[in-house]
Amino acid sequence: MLFIEELNLYANAKIAKWLATGFVIFFIFYHGFLHIYDGGDSCQRLLSDGRFQGSLVWQPYGCMIHSYSKIDxxxxxxxxxxxxxxxxxxxxGDSRIRQLYHSFVDQK
Structure with a gap:
């Protein structure tokens, strides 16, 4: 309980802004490093790292693709x-989202 009260003394908007700025700068450098390391081709990682879900369906790591049946x-x-x-x-979105919309509406 004492820790939370002490934390409240130091937590304010100015510190939150500095922390948020630090996180943004960290992620800029991190993604810049990944960009240099991968040669700027993020698709290579999507196509090479993943697993087969079954029925010849490829699931890339870091990509959440779900298929729902009518029952689901x-x-x-x-x-x-x-x-x-x-x-x-x-x-x-674009025409792909329009296709998803029509698929959703057709699930009666």
């Missing part, structure tokens, strides 16, 4: 309806 989608929507909460689903 219905179960999710019914669960949200059971909790009596409303969800807003926004599809923002």
């Amino acid at each position: 989608t219905r179960r999710c929507m019914r669960y949200v309806a059971f909790l009596k909460e409303s969800n807003t689903i926004a599809f923002v």
Whole structure:
């Protein structure tokens, strides 16, 4: 309890801004190093590091690609309806997102 009270004495907006700036600078250098190390080709890492999920589906590490069946989608929507909460689903993007929207709407 004493640690939290002491932390509150030193925590303020100025320190938070300095910490955030430090994190941004760290990640700039980190990604710059990765860019130099990989030769600027981030696709190489996506295509070489990963695993097969089965049925000849490649899952790159660091990339979250999910495939949902109609049963999974219905179960999710019914669960949200059971909790009596409303969800807003926004599809923002290009023609690929439009294809995802049409696939979502077609899952009746």
